[in-house]
Amino acid sequence: MTKLLGYGFWNGVARLILRNRLFILFIIAGFTVFLGTQWKYMRFTYTEANLLPDDHEVNLEYNTFLEQIGEEGNLVVFGIKDSSLFTPQILNKWNALSDKINEFDAVALSVSLKDLKLLKREDDPKRFDLKPFIEGEVSSNSEALSLKKKLFNDLPFYEGLIYNKRTGTVRSAVYLRKDIVNTAARKDFIVDDLIPLIEEFEEETGITVHTSGMPYIRTLNSKTIIGEIGWFVGGALVVTSLIFFFFFRSYRATFISMITVVIGVMWAFGFLGLLGYEITVLTALIPPLIIVIGIPNCIFLINKYQQEYKNHGNKIKALQRVITKVGNATLMTNITTASGFATFILTQSSLLKEFGIVASINILAIFLLSLLIIPIVYSYMTPPKERHLKHLGKSWIEGFVNWIEKMVRDRKITIYITTVLLLIVSMIGIYKIKVSGSLIEDMPKNTGFYNDIKFFESEFDGIMPLEVLIDTKRPKGVMKLPTLKRMDELATTISETPELSKPLSIVNLVKYGKQAFYNGDPQYYQLPTSNERNFILPYAQSFSTEAGLLDSYIDSTGQYARMTTFMQDIGTDRMEIVEDNLYNKINILFPEDKFDVTLTGKALVFQKGTTYLINNLIISLSLAILLIAIFMAFMFRSVKMILVSLIPNLLPLLITAGLMGFLGVPIKPSTILVFSIAFGISVDDTIHFLAKYRQELRSSGWKIKRSVYASVREAGVSMFYTSIVLFFGFSVFMISSFGGTVALGGLVSVTLIFAMLSNLLLLPSLLLSLERNIANEEDFKKPAIQILDEADDEEELEKLDKD
Template sequence: MFVVLALIIASVILLIFFKNWKIVLATMTIVIINVVWVLGLIEVFGYQITILTGILPPLIIVIVVENCIFLLNKYHSEIIKHGNKIKSLTRVVIFIGNANLLTNATTAAGFAAFIVTGNQVLIEFGVVASLSILMAYVLTLFLIPIFFSFLSPPHPKHTSHLDKGIVSRIVEKIVFIVQNYRTIIYVITVVFVLIGFYGISLLKTTGNIVDDIPHRDPLYKDLMFLEKHFKGVMPLEISIDTKKPRGVLKLSTIKRIDQLQEVLSGYPELSKPLSVAEVVKFAKQAFYGGNEAMYSLPNSQEKNFIMRYVPDAKSGKRTIINSFVDTSMQVTRISVQMANIGTNDIQRIKDELRPKIDSIFPPDKYNVTITGASVVFLKGTKYLIKNLLTSLILALIAISILMALLFTSARMIVISMTPNLLPQIMTAAMMGFLAISIKPSTILIFSIALGISVDNAIHFLSRYRLQLRLNEWNIKVSVINALRETGFSMVYSSVVLFFGFSIFTLSTFGGTEAMGYLIAFTLLIALLSNLFLLPSLLLTLDKRITTKKFSEPLLEIFDEEIDIELDELRIEGIDTRGSA
């Protein structure tokens, strides 16, 4: 469903912007080829379709369309300049190819950061996503020029979107605001940052086992019914090692188990505990003819003959005793069901129980372990959050290194990253205001969004550097020209990405739904930040950040002034008849 929706949304947006069915069909052809590549990579690596790898096809669709938009806008702008189709397509490859390489590399880095998490599902997601994005770059860079070399040059009405129209008026309005109201832009930015930090202070790191199951789903309703009437279904187990064979059958051990069960009964989040102590109590009640008043532990005189009624774990038959003890009668467990509470409450209960357990079961005589699905979920959540935070830091470092290839000036790297950290702050703030907790299904969006949001900054700054050469280091003229030139593609691509990720909000799985609206919000803020804040910073800081190093990149983007005049080239005929 998501793939179909992504194709429909991308096609409609492309048709609205470019007003040309040929562009839509060519782009959709490239998109379908890339989707096939994604599915092929999943099969080649022997991976399964999971919740995360299942969202890759629609995700790749919007990323491919973004690549195509930057290439097509450059193609149209070149056609407007000189009308030479082959020269235009060549310049598309030369001028946009390197910038697109870097934008796709940073996006891939955002996904590749999941490889270090240690979680197999996230590792598979990171591997396939990063390779698919790099393949998307290669395919778009090759296929766009190939397809359009066979088509006739675009009609003037198909390139009119660069000179007039809503987006053109929006870009000119942005240019006017950046030139005349930079102080207001900075004030608004500071206010948003302060609001952002306050929102971040409201964030909570927690999660529930069934958090991402939709509340309308029958499974969730059944779980809530069981929680209401039986205090939950999430297992919490307490394993007790007596360190001696048949140590479980000692009356002193059974009394300690019963004492711990009384402690557990004091927690409203927990159900009635079950253990070997309950089996012994039932045995005593059965001995006295089912008298309910005799449902208690036997005394020292009753123990010897009542314990004979307890089933033998070594009898070879599966009995109730096998559910609580091992065959040597050395290790036993207390089984409790826990309500659907958050990880913070699970940790609180675990921390409170430990000293009480140690007071009942001396550590020198007993090994007591708190385990069960609830505790495993707690530890797994902490582990994932820690590793996802690490992956976010690694993504930030990797993206900075990649940007250093294009912008060798450290100051320029800092300036380019600043507008793209603001969306991260605002997204975290929105999560705080809306009480959306930090958990594995929400924290992974930051690496993804960071890798995608820097694309606009890279395209803008690459054009800015080129404009500096063309305008003899006139910073003001270069900033405005770069903003006018890249503004269209930034708006077009961000609109596609926004609506492309918004389709995930239709998912019934909470994690996918959250990823949809959180990344869409992040990309919207990133667009505004790169359109207003980034050029404002360049104009204000002026020559203090635009140093000579900025014009000497490791990854070269060619200068239009030294570009070969391809319209003067001729195809030379070759005599293939051979000599007599």
């Protein structure tokens, strides 16, 4: 392997690139066109991220629920908190809105004031009839107020579903067809039909309508993700190009770099389509990530080209040395970065696995594009002029490098003490970190739909469904009175839990049946006794699924029952307490030999997924460290060098974790990514520095101090450039409206700045203090990274000059 990436290999690469320039450009163009044809296969997600493996117990339980009952996230609600609702004009318009919504094929069932049904007892023959709550248009204020009084006082069945008795808030519930909930048809209905109708009602009445429900939230959330991709890509291009131009003061260098990363972005979209992966809140980050990570490649290559040309004035020689001297180190830095992302492939979460696959493929692709396009394009251009090389001697850069060198030379003890203090403070902060498994925490907080989520949490105790699936283990077991009583007692426990809403189940309908039997008297809204059941049964037998809700809460065999409650946005710790309390009650009420009872629902699955990811974070990060340690061993053949190189890169991660604790940034799916991403990228600086250090050791006759200071001066400039680009590039993510993306961008940016300082201050200090033994190791003298000496490539240059 050492031979493969040694003198001969990179000489061959340089020869191949510079002798076949047009052919290579043609291949790049052809592959870009091919990937462009794959864009049409890109798909946008229509549901929340599933962070658990497919075979995880929680996923299996959720899938069992879907098989027995069907899709649970099909409820859209819209509500009004305004006393003027119960006036003839407004009430009629509200009812008309319900009629219009009911006309759409996407709607399976609508439960609004206009749709409410009253159970009426009829004795000849014995039956329950359904009567409309509102017949025709409301013509007077007295009629409207009478309807309000009847709703709030006589219909407890609809409390929590349609109205909040305490605040007077009224809402409508629209159940979408289950077969369209996770398809594009859902988006079309909500965006093109439902929202315009609601906006029209608001404009006509001046009343604010609050709209929510998981299908609605999913749709607008996905729409926001799609809209932000353009902002991310555009923002990353603008920021990185401005910084690049500020450093290099060269329009053509900036233009070449931008063209390179734009092609990389086109490839990223193409690979998403080619692999058939959905665009989620994570995969949407890949195109701007390619820009942010690709620009440092361009900086190292162009900076080296200009340095070489400034030294000897030979363009071909400079291009050849760019490929042979920088190519290997840049390859390894991109491999380590890709490895940081590739560790997500091992999490068994399909969401992170797809993110890891596409990100790692595209990181290696942008390396290949940079290595091919930049030397080829520069080979056709005139040599750089004096103004293009001025940045190499900027006084402020010189001042920064001089400060670094002075610190390393004279203040090593200060550096070590500062490192230890930062480490101690960081450990204190780490113990303050909290865990969050909230499904909505990262959603855009400056949007109307997020405010509406909070509205329904306040008025109806939540909007995220938590499901209880009860298997009675026998057909028609649900309608047995003892089973109903058990469910009613569990419903009482759920209602008394502050974070949960009043549940909906077949129990509510049975209670309503008893109330109807007693001529609608609300004091009889309760389960029947054994004797009452015999009297009521003849009436209830005529009443099957006509109410429209029965088939949603009991399966066709009568063996499975569903209880639906809605939960507030609570943290993982509190949810675990709620879950334990419910299971304690379930274990008492439902013996295992007669019942199987499961808590499930999308929000619970998401929270469990967060816990799963956190448990696997250490494994994932450990794998990243192990892989990078292997690369270090391969490149430098020194165990001591592995330790020396890992310390400056682990310290920034600990500092960032400490900051998260002090700033109250919780561990959640979005912030979990920070550590593997930042570690994979920050190691790049270490590799470049140590590659330069190894070269200086050879040329200086193994003089350690001279080699360290020379490495600081030359590698420090490129490391500073790339770190600043990465800092501002990742900062672009902070324009996101998603809290998780903001945290990801800010934390990675901060981590990379600490990583730059650590690699420029702590790493050289460690080399000066500990490297004497390493420098004498025979293995370290023959590393996998080979840097050409001038005498080694003169013959090759003569051949290239002839071409």
